[in-house]
Amino acid sequence: MTEASDQNQNTYVIDDKSGAEMARLLDQDRLMTTEMGGLFPEREDLTGISHILDIACGPGGWTQEVAFAHPEIDVVGIDISSAMIEHARAQAKLQRLENVRFEIMDAKKPLPFPDGSFDLINARLIVGFMPPSGWPALMRECLRLLRPGGVLRLTEGEWAWVTSPAFERLQLLFTRALYESGQSFSPTGAHLGITPVLNRIMRNAGFKHIQSKAHGVDISSGTRAHEGYFNDARAFSLIQPFLQKWVGTTKEEMQSLHQEALTEMLADDFCGLWFIYTLWGEKV
Amino acid sequence: MNIQNSQTWREWLGQKISDPQERKRITKALGVVPLTLTRWVSGEASPRKQTLYRLLDCIPEQREYLLTLYQKEFPDMVSLIREEEMNPLENPVIPHSFYRRILHTLTTTSPQLIFHAIGDLILQEALKQLDPDRKGMSIVVARCMPAFPGKGVRSLRECLARGTAPWPESLNQQMVFLGAESLAGAAVSSGHIRVNQSLKKNYGQWPGYYSQWEESAVAAPILRSGCVAGCLSVASALPDYFVQQRLDLIEQYAELLQLIFTPDEFIEIEQCHLQVMPQASYQSDVLATFRHRLYEFMRANVQAKQQLSLLEIEQAVWQLLEEELLARPLIPGE
Numbered sequence: 073m074t075e076a077s078d079q080n081q082n083t084y085v086i087d088d089k090s091g092a093e094m095a096r097l098l099d100q101d102r103l104m105t106t107e108m109g110g111l112f113p114e115r116e117d118l119t120g121i122s123h124i125l126d127i128a129c130g131p132g133g134w135t136q137e138v139a140f141a142h143p144e145i146d147v148v149g150i151d152i153s154s155a156m157i158e159h160a161r162a163q164a165k166l167q168r169l170e171n172v173r174f175e176i177m178d179a180k181k182p183l184p185f186p187d188g189s190f191d192l193i194n195a196r197l198i199v200g201f202m203p204p205s206g207w208p209a210l211m212r213e214c215l216r217l218l219r220p221g222g223v224l225r226l227t228e229g230e231w232a233w234v235t236s237p238a239f240e241r242l243q244l245l246f247t248r249a250l251y252e253s254g255q256s257f258s259p260t261g262a263h264l265g266i267t268p269v270l271n272r273i274m275r276n277a278g279f280k281h282i283q284s285k286a287h288g289v290d291i292s293s294g295t296r297a298h299e300g301y302f303n304d305a306r307a308f309s310l311i312q313p314f315l316q317k318w319v320g321t322t323k324e325e326m327q328s329l330h331q332e333a334l335t336e337m338l339a340d341d342f343c344g345l346w347f348i349y350t351l352w353g354e355k356v
Numbered sequence: 357m358n359i360q361n362s363q364t365w366r367e368w369l370g371q372k373i374s375d376p377q378e379r380k381r382i383t384k385a386l387g388v389v390p391l392t393l394t395r396w397v398s399g400e401a402s403p404r405k406q407t408l409y410r411l412l413d414c415i416p417e418q419r420e421y422l423l424t425l426y427q428k429e430f431p432d433m434v435s436l437i438r439e440e441e442m443n444p445l446e447n448p449v450i451p452h453s454f455y456r457r458i459l460h461t462l463t464t465t466s467p468q469l470i471f472h473a474i475g476d477l478i479l480q481e482a483l484k485q486l487d488p489d490r491k492g493m494s495i496v497v498a499r500c501m502p503a504f505p506g507k508g509v510r511s512l513r514e515c516l517a518r519g520t521a522p523w524p525e526s527l528n529q530q531m532v533f534l535g536a537e538s539l540a541g542a543a544v545s546s547g548h549i550r551v552n553q554s555l556k557k558n559y560g561q562w563p564g565y566y567s568q569w570e571e572s573a574v575a576a577p578i579l580r581s582g583c584v585a586g587c588l589s590v591a592s593a594l595p596d597y598f599v600q601q602r603l604d605l606i607e608q609y610a611e612l613l614q615l616i617f618t619p620d621e622f623i624e625i626e627q628c629h630l631q632v633m634p635q636a637s638y639q640s641d642v643l644a645t646f647r648h649r650l651y652e653f654m655r656a657n658v659q660a661k662q663q664l665s666l667l668e669i670e671q672a673v674w675q676l677l678e679e680e681l682l683a684r685p686l687i688p689g690e
Binding site for chain 1: 387389392403464465466480489526528647655657666
């Protein structure tokens, strides 16, 4: 989800204290859960799952939904952003959820939980803050935190393939900026490049019985997901400071390209396919 | 054995889940696996408080009986439930930390994102505080359409919405124009909160939309300096849901929502001359053209290298749609 920083560890690309980013993340979270087919689309049976860790939970959308739907499961959400965690805690309190807690923690560092604390560890869209060099250490940490038989579940995505030239240019600017900042798996900065390497990352860490499920979300005009994706794209202006820093995109350039992209996304013949990929593997 | 003669809640549950259909229903509603129910019945394990609450909601017809059984094992919890029935909200005010977060967000959010981003955060907070157990609620912000020269404000447009089941989580597809026929219209025209405690019993006291699941409803005007910009409408799937504590809270959220409107959106209440708008089903064909028209307007804007913002263009399209709907003859009964 998001990981940003209050001190000097900020590797997330958007200001984590922005309420607009918080609202965007909550929307994105709902959109993903809906389009993936639920909280645990790859498994119906949660027998044996009583402790879940959600890494980089952001404002805690998925975490709270799990806690509400499964009151007998203990869920912990962690994020480096105090603003996100404060929001998540307040929301959980309002809902009187007793089985969820949120902690400020940096997933790029060792996590202060005892060995074997969790039956399932979840992480969605952490590529926005986790550099390629950080993944092996995170995998080792997940392995330590899972009990034998526990499951790590990773969900990442790539930018959508779209028929909008302006939106494609915006996406390219973003992936290029990630590349320049050293946060990309792509050899050229042409895409995020995270999904093809996830299996290897998990396998190298020692996870077994790795399985995967791909979700192709149709975001074309007239589809259920179009509005949600369009609303997400509306908030694209939030990444302008990141683009300015790494690829020199000015506010004016961003504004013009953004407006053009939104226009093209509204066309009746706009087509797009968003690729989301979930992998899960076991600690044996 | 008659289930009503159970000695303990565990015995009662054992009887209940001996019916496979009931076991399946309760398992699903509580979000647990069947083995967990069996362990509760045998006394090997006990559910959390929030699960016990939810079990009560599973069997509304036996709620009182189950509470008497709970009393033996969880007397403190039953006292708390009784107290909550009298005063349903532990703390009927918006948390201070939320005000602080919203005010901080205002200082850093671009004007283009304020209405939707901050408005949505406020609605989500309100929904979680007003319906923490997700018993069914919709919460909607409607804003006044710009005043028409010589005719004032003629309608409201629903523009932000959230819901808990049976309403869908996102209500964007269901948002319509409202007028004098609506509870929101009554609140805006009067400048006061309007409540329909039981739409089935008191239908007609105030106008109401009376949607498929709506049993009770409230509308609170969004005011600043005595002028109005829109309305916060809340509907519940339960009758008589809006006790005074909840009404107070809704007014607080309506007050907070004034922050997402620009000063020029607040108009004198006397300038509100709301018309009767067509029924929702009679608006859908016009509303369905919104996206295409927005595209045409935006394309023209890009081609002409004009600097109108997306919000300004959207507003122009909505005004066009309002005009078309107002020109429609009303069907009998409206």
